[in-house]
Amino acid sequence: MAKKTVAPALDAGEFFSPQLGEEGQEPLGEASKPGEVFGLLQEPQAAGYEILASDGASQQALFPAGELLTPPALAKFRKGIALLHSAPVSRDQNHTLNSRRIMDAIVALVQIEFKRMPKAVVEKMREYEASPMFYVSKGELRKMAGIGTKNYEEIEKILDRLHEMPLRWNILGEDASTEWDMKSRFLSTYGIGKGAKQGMVCFAIDPRVLSLILEPKFWVTLQFEITPHLRLEAAYTLYQHAWRYIGTFNKVTADFPVATWIELLIGNSRHVKVDPKTGEKSVVDYSDFKRRYLLPALARINSISALGHTIELREHRSGLKVKRLQFKFVAKRQESLELPMSWPEAIIETLKQIGFTEDEVATLSQGFSLDDVIESLARFRQAQERKAKQGERIGSPTSFFTGVLTNVANQAVLDAEKFAEIEKVAKAEEAEKLRKQREERALVDFNLRRHKIFKAALLAWPEERRMNFFKEFEGSQDFRSATRAIIAKGWESAGMSAWNELREWAAKRRPSDWAELLPNPEDQSLEAWLLWRLDQVGTTPTDS
Structure with a gap:
């Protein structure tokens, strides 16, 4: 086999983020005896395992068999987008919720073990494209x-x-590392x-798939505390697919x-039909899928209270049919998000000094690892120093830092x-933010x-x-039961929210009365009011 260029070895903290600062927890480093945690089987049966399935010829053993050791607390792991965007090839095979969970657990365990x-x-394995057991x-x-059940036959x-199950x-095609x-x-x-090996399992992963696990160019950071609450397969996968976009400016x-x-x-599923001749896909009974x-x-x-955002469905139609789907993140307003307690206070305070609010810091912690944030802060300070030498400053620090953080998380080369x-993008985003x-x-x-x-x-x-x-509004389908409590003491003392509902109902159901109550054009649309304000020299918002 021709010798290939060996990529840099993996650094600690690159693929998962354990809880930090817990007393007695040791940092992950190199195993003192690598043979105790990793090995390739030369003679599987002799090693105490019944090998039930294998693809390809067995490889020569590099190390004696051992056991994976997991850290005491694992907060997050990173799943490559190429892995996330996978699907069964065969129409008669499919994932279950637990198979997705086991697959993710294996991804995390492998990342831990390689560190x-x-x-x-690691270099030897890359050189020979070895697939370890x-x-x-x-x-x-x-x-x-x-997984809650202790039915280990189900694990098997x-x-x-x-x-x-063959997968595509x-x-x-979003992962630039996959050609x-x-x-x-x-x-x-x-x-x-x-x-003697009763209760143990061993496994090997296809070498090319292993490269997607260990060296993804783009990935999503997932929280282990969230996944047990996702008891529906569609919820489990939607969380993973949606949350990779939590750090984007538009939050969609x-x-x-x-x-x-x-x-x-x-x-x-029956909801997607594939034309056998063209391979074109069409949707069957979208309303039932929905x-x-x-x-x-x-x-x-x-x-899930641990998530700082909800997601809303956006349906994009062509005519009467829904053709594309999108999801938008909406920050929870009913309570403040909890700051990431595992992050050092100095990091949180530095982010606040840049301009992030506590809620925004909490949002960053749900989309990015601490390692990425620390590296991005160092890059951010370097950029500040370069600007200062030129007699300039970063005009939109929060947007600029978010851009740096996104690129660090995606392992982009941060050159001049x-x-x-x-x-440039940060300035445009800041201008858009101010406009909004x-x-x-x-x-x-x-x-x-x-x-x-x-x-x-x-x-x-x-x-x-009057x-x-x-009475007509209160008897209509537009009248919400929650509004009844607001108008309990009469409409004269009712809050603005109840009056807004009444005004919207009038615009829709009683347009002639609505026009009578708001007779001036500048009171009927925001655009007309803004133009009217421009003509009112010296007018204040209170006067108008």
């Missing part, structure tokens, strides 16, 4: 996957399913321990075709050209003006007409 290995070991107890694998069945990797449209099994080999996911979302969320899978998945994700690009803030302030002023005019005009109506108007 324990000496650099020379990993060893772990069924109990540890079950615990890592967050899942491993068997993962070995038998990176089906959306092939790959089809491969996740596990190339697995075995069940016998005798990509808008993929409906068929793609269905395959990503539930795999092969009712049975999509809406319950959204409800499950949005009920990339920094210039980040700064101005619009929001203007909208608040406009709605306050309309509320005062509408309320005063309606209360000036004759009593009988009471009939109220």
Whole structure:
């Protein structure tokens, strides 16, 4: 085999982020005896395992068999987008929720184990494209996957399913590190321990798939504390696919075709039909998919208190048909997000000094690892120093830092050209942010003006007409039961929210009355009001 260029060895903390600062917890480093945690089988049966499945010829052993050792607390792990964007090839095979959980547990365990290995070991494996055999107890694998049942026969069945199920990797083609449209099994080999190895399993991963696990160019950071709450398969996969976009400026996911979302969320199903001649995909009974899978998945994700955002469904139509789906993040307003307690106070304070609020720091902690943030702060300070030498400063620090952080997380090369690009995007985002803030302030002023005019005009109506108007609204389908408590003491003392509902109902159901109550053009649309304000020299928001 021709010798290939050896990539740099993995640094500690690159693929997962354990809880920091816990007393008695040792940092992960190289194993003192690498043979105790890692090895390749030369004679599987002699090693105490019954090898039930294997692809390809067995490889010569590099190290004696051992056992995977997991850290005492694992907060997050990183899943490559190429892995995330995978789907079963065969129409008669599919994932289950537990097979997805086991697959993710294996990804995390493999990343942990590679960080324990000496650099020379990793380089040797890369040189020979070796596929190591990993060893772990069924109990540890079950615990890592967050599976409640202790039926270990089920664990064996899942491993068997993962070995038998061919997958297409990176089906959306977003991972720049992947140059092939790959089809491969996740596990190339697995075995069940016998005798002294009872309760253990061993497995090997296809070398090219292993490279996607260890050296992804793009990935999503996932929280282990979240996954046990995602008891629906569609919720589990939607969380993973959506949360990779949490750090984006607009807080929206990509808008993929409906068929793609269905395959990503539930795999092969009757809801996607493939033309055997053209390979073209069409959606069957989207409304049923939405009712049975999509809406319950959204409800499950949005009920998790540990997540600082909910996600809203956006349906993009062509005519009457929904063609593409997208999801938008909405910050939870009912309570403040908890700051990441595992992050050093100095890091949190530095982020606040840059301009991030506590809620924004909490959002960063849900989308990025501490290691990425620390490296990005160092890069940010370097950029500040370069600007200072030029007699300039970074004009939009929070947007600029977010851009640096996103590029660090994606392992992009941060050279002068990339920094210039980040700064350009940051300035554009900051300008857009300020524009939206101005619009929001203007909208608040406009709605306050309309509320005062509408309320005063309606209360000036004759009593009988006014009471009939109220009564008709309260008897309509637009009247919310929660509003009844707001108007319990009468409409005169009711809050602005109740009057806003009344005004919207009037615009929709009683347009002639609405026009009478808001007779001036500048009170009927925000655009007209803004133009009117420009003509009112010296007018303040209160006066207008």
